[in-house]
Amino acid sequence: MKEGAMAQAKGKGRILVGVGIVVVVLCAAAFAFDRYALATTYARHEEPSVSLLPSYEMYERDYPRSDVQFELNGRVLRGHVYGQDNDRGLIIFRHGIFSQHEHYLPFITAMADKGWRVFAYDAIGCGDSDGDSALGMSQSPIDVAAAVDFARESGMAEGMRIGLWGHSWGGYGVAAALAKRPDDVSACVTMSGFDTPMKILDSSAASAYGLAGKAQWPFLWLNTAIDFGSDANLSASDAIVSSGVPTLVFHGTGDTTVPYEGVSILHALQQRDASLAQARISLTTLSQEGRCGHNDYFYGPESQAYLQECAADLEELLAQAGENPDDPAVRAYLEGVDLRRANTADPEIVATIDAFFGETLSQR
Template sequence: MNLIAKTQKNKNKIIAAILFIILISFSICLLIITVLYSQAFKRCTSKDDKVYSLVKKYPNLVYKRVQFKSNAGQVLRGYIYYKKNNIEAKKGLIVVSHGFGGTHINYLDEINYFTDKGYYVLGFDNTGCGESERDSMIGLPQTVADLDYALRFIEKNNEFKNMPILLFGHSWGGYAVCTVLSYSHKIAGVVSCAGFNSPYEIVKTTAMDSYGRWGKVILPYLSLLERIKSGKLANVSAIDGIKKSSVPVLVIHSKDDDVVKLENSIYEACKHLNKTNVSLKLFDNKGHDIFLSDNALKYIRQKRNEFKELTSKYGSYKKIPKKILKDFQASINRKLMSEIDQDMMEQIVEFFDNAIELQKNRSM
């Protein structure tokens, strides 16, 4: 074998070794990110039925359990809510899309308010949340698929035939109610509170905040996993749905939201969007729980500060004595903590009422 052939053979071996190392490194990184991703989206709420005990707090609030299948055949469960004395007053059906890591029962105060105003409400739990199936929430885009199948369920149900359909979403749900406008459902109006515009943007910010410069390294792997798990949905944003639709949309956000930062919000994406069907409302100090009253927000901040003092005093949450922790939990005024902003809720209901009238006028 001549010298040139030997040199070429050695080069090929080196290239093969480099490619092998790259492949192994990629596989290890992908495996690590997959584990982290799975932890982030694992089921974090139990399947216990808490609705019965919680609904008792709301006079005349009636609920009926429903279930339907989502995109991969998993069963989603929820409830139709209405007021006993308003059984014939079907102004419309509001579908509530809940926030990340929670369930629809986190919004029972809002649901109760809507039913007081003559609306029926469908509150359901997303995949891997509450009473619905699966041990994983799968990924951020899954909420859009779940909402899509909830709307399919409604459209096939004669009970809701000819009833105007409206969407109300918060945070993760705020993203869902706008993104689902890319589909062909007949929606009368949408209210999105504290929603993020796209999964990629919120994942990017979270990665950078959590891992610093390493966030740039893991971001491509996170994006790849999102595409593998969610397919085409991973590339669809809230602004895409809004641009395709003529449905009235109200987007609400707060400048000091530290969960969905303003730069990642639907509000920011719509700021320069010249569409007459889109209304924007920006607050200065409502935080992420944007529909709570000022008194509730002030009280929540107070209790958070008290809890920080406890963890600082004892070193960590786990080191707080059980009696001290129990006393702190007992001191929480949960009614005040969940008090809704009446003015904001009135504006939301007025927006829904007007959206229904607009839909009726268009169909005449």
């Protein structure tokens, strides 16, 4: 009987070992899959050959700019200063992921018109900056902090206070960077930003893969922790509150890129018991239909309508041309589009941001 019991115990032991091996293999495979998926996702995105996005070519005559660059971990990040003779204050602008600062020129130039000096740069792996990869969601506040250091050390901000301003990935970056440079920044504007990298990664994985995506959370976390260490999952809402830096937060209730509920900075701040007004935190919830998404509130109603009309026409032309961007009809149509009109910053949003910076960056 003892021999039978021992045999039975050995059999169970083999089963447990087998199950353990399977679990380890599956976990290793999940980790490797996420490693590959993240590397592929963050790889440099090239500019589309057909686009209605703004570029400096549209603004060059009216908005001269100076070239600047700074280094971060052996890579050169390149940018420009707009309104270089303005002296109301220095605003450092950080763009969203898979983008570059020129895509935000309607806003940047509008703020230069208001008398602000705007330093806008391209993140690692984006636009004119070095790198084959944007590295990850956690990267944004790291390079924002480096940009603040550069602005101080180069004399760019001499005699002026510094404000931070960003959208999406950049919206997270400028807010989370307050934890790194609370004494160097006097104000922050964050638009459509996520509260933590893990919140947006979890949301994106669940959206793409359902329950299987939710199960990837431990492996996404491990990959992010390996790459960024203590900077892996900084909370933007925590940084805003703890820094005491006056902050203006925008987010749309219909945002499907950075979902409003459970993911956004604005929603995270709303869940807090502390008085946001006393902390000089202003929340702007956008809920108007057609103007409550990730970036559709950027443009005025007329500009937005014209942009949508052009996009529909271009889509039809491309379909007729077999998706050939070099088709003569497609090129001729693009040459006739008024891109400045299609990309005009919403005057109310500009006025709100201008008033906020005017109050917080004042030299009184």
